[in-house]
Amino acid sequence: MVDTKQHEERNDLGVKPGPRRQCAGCAKRDFADALLRVVLDPEDGTLAVDLADSRFGRGAHVHASKECMQKALRGGFAKVFKSKVEGTAESLAEQVVVAADRRIEGLITGARRGKLAIAGADVVREAYREGKAALIVVASDAAAAAKLPEVQDAIGQGKAIGWSNKQRLGAIFGRDETAVCAVLHEGVAEAIGRARAHAAPFATAEVRSEAWSSSEDR
Ligand SMILES: [Zn+2]
Numbered sequence: 001m002v003d004t005k006q007h008e009e010r011n012d013l014g015v016k017p018g019p020r021r022q023c024a025g026c027a028k029r030d031f032a033d034a035l036l037r038v039v040l041d042p043e044d045g046t047l048a049v050d051l052a053d054s055r056f057g058r059g060a061h062v063h064a065s066k067e068c069m070q071k072a073l074r075g076g077f078a079k080v081f082k083s084k085v086e087g088t089a090e091s092l093a094e095q096v097v098v099a100a101d102r103r104i105e106g107l108i109t110g111a112r113r114g115k116l117a118i119a120g121a122d123v124v125r126e127a128y129r130e131g132k133a134a135l136i137v138v139a140s141d142a143a144a145a146a147k148l149p150e151v152q153d154a155i156g157q158g159k160a161i162g163w164s165n166k167q168r169l170g171a172i173f174g175r176d177e178t179a180v181c182a183v184l185h186e187g188v189a190e191a192i193g194r195a196r197a198h199a200a201p202f203a204t205a206e207v208r209s210e211a212w213s214s215s216e217d218r
Contacts, residue, residue: 025065099195099199124136139166
């Protein structure tokens with residue numbers, strides 16, 4: 001059903017063609033990276049979203065949309081797990097947003113430890129001009145940083161995202177506050193983009209209405 005053209009478009013999100021999986025909701029096959037992985041806790045039948053693909057056990061896949069989640073909860077998940085499942089599309093969506101937020105935090109933290117992320121407007125601007133910045137992350141409450149020409153250019157290129165706030169971004173870099181940072185590693189940048197793309201359909205209207213961060217939401 002899904003044609004090749006759509007898959008090529010997906011690559012714009014930083015999604016590389018890989019193994020395909022079936023969505024437990026709409027039953028269409030899609031690249032695993034474009035789907036959410038959901039695992040079942042066999043003890044209580046609850047579902048957990050696994051954005052990092054790291055949890056053991058049998059996983060089901062579903063598109064990051066309420067419609068597919070609702071369909072999957074009505075039967076698709078039970079079929080995959082061969083057992084009764086508990087949960088609502090709302091609780092799954094909330095999990096996706098929280099998990100994506102934590103994953104982005106973890107990815108930036110890991111990049112900083114590996115000296116693959118730098119913070120501060122001056123160094124970020126320089127890195128971007130030199131083509132070293134794979135992704136710019138702007139704190140969502142950093143309006144001035146969002147207006148920097150390099151950041152505006154990065155937004156236009158789909159190479160910038162808004163995330164969290166100056167305090168949380170600062171904590172990653174051992175500072176009180178950080179308005180902007182750059183991730184220098186392509187793979188880490190792609191993983192951050194994926195986490196964000198998974199959560200985007202469920203982000204609040206408030207988050208999505210931020211003009212400067214809307215360009216990379218598709
Ligand atoms: Zn689907």
